[in-house]
Amino acid sequence: MHTLGEMAKALNRSHLYLREVLKRFEVPLTKADSYTDAYLAFLRTIIFLRSLNIAEDRFRDLGHF
Numbered sequence: 001m002h003t004l005g006e007m008a009k010a011l012n013r014s015h016l017y018l019r020e021v022l023k024r025f026e027v028p029l030t031k032a033d034s035y036t037d038a039y040l041a042f043l044r045t046i047i048f049l050r051s052l053n054i055a056e057d058r059f060r061d062l063g064h065f
Contacts (some may be wrong), residue, residue, distance in 0.1 A: 001034045021046055
């Protein structure tokens, strides 16, 4: 389990940036600030795709986020 701060540090992004990504993709935010490895993998994938200059709206429609 990871906190949002730990994931931000691991991904070299601010916790505000990660929170906004989760909101844009309508991923449920946990009240206990405890996230599974799947959240970290999801965010890592989003950041990787954005680094390739792929617009979020292009891959947001791939799944029911």
